[in-house]
Amino acid sequence: MNLFDLKSLCARLRPGPGKTNLPLLEENNRLCRALDQTRPLEDYVYTVLDTELTGLSARREEIVSIGAVRVRGLAIVPGESFSVLVRPSIPLPKTSTLIHRITPEAIAQAPPLAEVLPELIEFCKGTLIVGHHVGLDMSFLNRACRKNHGQPLANPCLDTMRMAMLWREKRTPSHYEQFNLSISYVLTDLAHEFDLPRFTAHEALGDALQTAYLFIYLAKKIAGNRPLTLRELFRAGQSWRWYM
Template sequence: MLDTELTGLDPRHEEIVSIGAVRVRSLRIVSRETFHVLVRPRKDLPKESTLIHRITPDQVRDRPRLRHILPDFLEFVGTSLIVGHHVGLDMAFLNRAMDGIFGGRMGNPCLDTLRMAQIHRAEHWENYYDRYALNVSYALSDLALEWGLPLFPAHEALADAMQTAYLFLYLIKKIRGGRLETLSDLYRAGRNWRWHS
C-alpha cells in the first residue's frame, strides 16, 4: 500500500514531500514492514500544502532529496503490486521523478482502491433503492468511516497507506461477494463493471 504527500497536484511543477508504504502479504497487513520518509523539495514548501498535510518547512529542511530516497523505496517495493487510493496521482509523481533521476519508470502493476470502491458501490446500487444517490464521497477517510474501518489521521503518508490497506482488504472481501481469489479476478471485476471506461 502506497501514499505520497505533495506540494501540489501537478506532477510537472510540484514535488513529493513524503512517501509512506506498508506491506500486505497473504491478505494480512504486515505492520512491521513499512517505509516512511520525509523529503526535502527543491523549492520552498507552499503554505497551502502545509495546511493539508501539516508538514512544515522546518521538518523537511534537513531531510534528503528524493534522488537519495528513491533507491531505498524501490528496494522496499521490489516487483510488488502497488495499491493506493487514487494511485495514478502517486505514480505520476513517482514516475516523473524516476524518469528525471534515473531515466526510467516503475513497471509495477497498480490497483486503485478508489476504483475498487466505485465497483463495490455499483454492485450495491444494483440491488438497492439508493443507486441514484448523488451525495457520495470517495475520500479515503469518508469511506473508512462509512464502512466502519479503523480510522487513521488523514494526509499523513504512512497513516494513509495503512488506511488504504484496511480499505483494500475490506473491498477484497466485499466485491463479488468475496469471491475474488486472484488479481485476475479483480481486474476482470473492474473490466466487467458496466460503467467502466
C-alpha cells in the same frame, strides 16, 4: 485511466529500450513483467503507499513525504513499513502545510527524492502497488524514476477508489446511483462508511495504513465466498461502466 487495467497500465509503464543506471530498478521491472495474474488475491504481496505533495499539479509540484505498508495474505504485516520526509526543490506553499502539517523547517534537512528512490524501490520490489487514486502518486514517482534512472516503475497498480466504486455497484447495481450526490469516495469517508479503523488523514504513513485497511476490506467483499484471481478483478474493472 482505469487502474484495474493491468495490461494497459503495464504497457504504459514498461521500460523502453534504454538501459537504467539502477540494477535494482531493472530487477523490479523484470519481476513485474513476469507477474502471473491467475493467482488468488491473497497470494500476492502488496505495497500500499501514499504520498504528500507540495500541490496537485504533476508537472509543477513535488513529493514531500512517502508512507508505505506491506500487505501479505490480505493482512497488514506488522513492522514492514516505509516512511520518509522528502526535501523538494521548490518552496513549500503555506496551503500545502495547512493540509499535511509538514513545515519547511521539518524538511530542511530531509533527503531529496533522488536519494530516497532506491530505498523505496527496494521496498516495492516485485510487489503490486495499491493506493487511493494511485495514478496521482505514480505520476510523481515515475517522473522521478525516469529523470534519475531512465525507466519508470513497472509495478501493476490497484486503485482502492476504483475498487470502492466496483463494490458499490455490486451491492446496489442501480444506474441511478451514479447521480447520487451524497456518495463520496474520499478515503476518510469510505473508512467511516465501512466502519474501519481510523488514522491521521493527510499524513503519508497514516493514509497508507487507512488505504491498506480499505483495500483488504474491499478485496474480501468483492471476492465474496470464493477465491478471486487478480485477472478476474482486472476484468471486473474493465467491465465497470462508470468512469471519472
